[in-house]
Amino acid sequence: MNCSDLDFLLHRAAGVDTLPAGAGAHVRTCRRCQALVAALNQGAPLPSVPGEPVPAIEDRLLHNLKPAHALPPKKFFFAAFLLIFVVLMALGIAHLGAFAWAELNLMRRIMICASLGASAALLAYSMVQQMFPGSRRIVSPALLPVGAFVFLTLMLAALFEVGHSGHFIRDGMPCFEAGIPYAVPAAILFWLILRRGAMLSPRVTGVICGALAGLIGVSVLEVHCSNFDLRHILVWHLGVGVAGALAGLAIGSVGELMVRRRSA
Amino acid sequence: MHRASELSNDERMEITGAQHAAAYSQQELQDFMVRYQAADPDAARALIRNLSPALFRFLSSQVSTRNEAEDLLQEAWLRIHKARHTYRPGEPVLPWLYAIARHVRVDGYRRRQRIAQREVAAEVLPERRTSEPAGSQLPDFEVLMSYLPDNQREVVTLLKVEGLSLEEVARVTASTVGSVKQKAHRAYKRLREVLTQEQAAGNTASGESA
Numbered sequence: 441m442n443c444s445d446l447d448f449l450l451h452r453a454a455g456v457d458t459l460p461a462g463a464g465a466h467v468r469t470c471r472r473c474q475a476l477v478a479a480l481n482q483g484a485p486l487p488s489v490p491g492e493p494v495p496a497i498e499d500r501l502l503h504n505l506k507p508a509h510a511l512p513p514k515k516f517f518f519a520a521f522l523l524i525f526v527v528l529m530a531l532g533i534a535h536l537g538a539f540a541w542a543e544l545n546l547m548r549r550i551m552i553c554a555s556l557g558a559s560a561a562l563l564a565y566s567m568v569q570q571m572f573p574g575s576r577r578i579v580s581p582a583l584l585p586v587g588a589f590v591f592l593t594l595m596l597a598a599l600f601e602v603g604h605s606g607h608f609i610r611d612g613m614p615c616f617e618a619g620i621p622y623a624v625p626a627a628i629l630f631w632l633i634l635r636r637g638a639m640l641s642p643r644v645t646g647v648i649c650g651a652l653a654g655l656i657g658v659s660v661l662e663v664h665c666s667n668f669d670l671r672h673i674l675v676w677h678l679g680v681g682v683a684g685a686l687a688g689l690a691i692g693s694v695g696e697l698m699v700r701r702r703s704a
Numbered sequence: 705m706h707r708a709s710e711l712s713n714d715e716r717m718e719i720t721g722a723q724h725a726a727a728y729s730q731q732e733l734q735d736f737m738v739r740y741q742a743a744d745p746d747a748a749r750a751l752i753r754n755l756s757p758a759l760f761r762f763l764s765s766q767v768s769t770r771n772e773a774e775d776l777l778q779e780a781w782l783r784i785h786k787a788r789h790t791y792r793p794g795e796p797v798l799p800w801l802y803a804i805a806r807h808v809r810v811d812g813y814r815r816r817q818r819i820a821q822r823e824v825a826a827e828v829l830p831e832r833r834t835s836e837p838a839g840s841q842l843p844d845f846e847v848l849m850s851y852l853p854d855n856q857r858e859v860v861t862l863l864k865v866e867g868l869s870l871e872e873v874a875r876v877t878a879s880t881v882g883s884v885k886q887k888a889h890r891a892y893k894r895l896r897e898v899l900t901q902e903q904a905a906g907n908t909a910s911g912e913s914a
């Protein structure tokens with residue numbers, strides 16, 4: 441056992457005597473670890489909370505105390521987010537038409553569906569966790585939107601090639617403009633659900649919410665637009681998702697400032 | 705010789721650490737939370753009285769005056785109260801509670817930075833430790849923590865002072881267990897360096913005085 445191995449035990453160790461045999465033997469021979477174990481276990485004693493706050497808190501909280509029904513299970517919200525995603529995507533495809541879908545081979549269809557579906561599911565899951573403080577995370581919520589877009593970029597780059605198809609901006613803008621209208625109502629619906637939760641980090645929640653809403657626009661465009669030039673797809677299709685995330689970041693930042701001002 | 709990851713369950717059970725500040729078990733806290741949601745004043749009172757000292761210690765670690773710490777404690781309980789419907793019965797209470805308190809602490813810290821110049825320091829918080837352990841040359845815990853960046857200090861404090869598990873700290877800080885382990889590992893590495901330097905300095909000083 442070396443110093444690094446001991447790190448796994450230090451979290452719960454109250455002193456050398458409470459360490460298991462191997463770790464204890466190491467600590468008895470290692471001055472660095474001896475000092476660390478002793479220093480960490482000084483801890484900080486529980487302070488006595490001065491007289492006034494606790495009764496004042498009790499008065500404030502217990503005055504007119506009303507029942508607060510616990511939110512429904514997390515899977516309920518997860519299903520709700522995914523349902524909004526699927527319904528708005530279906531509406532978009534019905535409205536714009538599935539021209540690309542008809543031209544894609546089975547392999548590409550499966551890969552596009554799987555990568556968009558996995559990204560949407562992870563973002564929806566993370567959004568649910570944002571509503572419930574102290575939730576378990578499988579991915580850092582701040583890194584998830586970035587990770588999702590990097591993953592989608594790599595997937596699309598593997599599926600499509602850079603080609604020459606008309607005018608980059610003139611052909612691209614209509615796609616971007618067609619995708620955004622599906623992101624906006626989705627973001628509003630997501631927000632109506634999110635506000636039932638605690639939303640401790642409006643900024644992070646805003647980015648995730650915007651990214652998921654934008655991903656609806658991306659999905660509609662992937663099924664609709666038959667321009668398979670990789671640059672067009674990355675900028676004008678995936679750009680809808682990135683724009684959604686950035687808009688969410690901006691709105692969330694404003695929200696965070698307002699919360700802080702209100703509590704000041 | 706075995707690695708830490710190969711320890712038996714019995715050995716793991718032996719390793720007792722800093723205890724949760726709460727005098728109640730996890731199950732009792734969960735029951736109190738459910739009753740608090742159902743507007744039972746006794747349960748609410750029990751939670752407030754039992755958890756306030758630990759919350760106060762957690763919140764006061766980044767403020768300089770007792771008044772500020774008291775304000776943060778009040779604010780934390782108000783936010784906990786407003787968010788009590790987001791507690792899911794059966795889930796651990798402390799990560800839920802500390803996750804809310806952590807945001808109050810962060811907001812308070814940012815607010816304090818903004819108004820620092822306008823504020824006149826009032827009553828200063830008393831020293832955490834009134835005396836060094838007998839025969840100890842160890843630096844004060846708070847002094848040691850000041851060598852760490854904020855995110856590492858937060859993790860070590862939650863683990864070693866508040867007595868939360870790795871899993872609970874990950875929940876409180878909205879990160880993964882792997883990320884918490886990494887931060888703790890970096891913090892311990894840095895603390896070993898600091899303690900080695902302190903010991904070397906102590907030895908030099910005692911050599912000179914002899």
Ligand SMILES: [Zn+2]
Nearest residue numbers: 615665667676
């Ligand atoms: Zn297009």
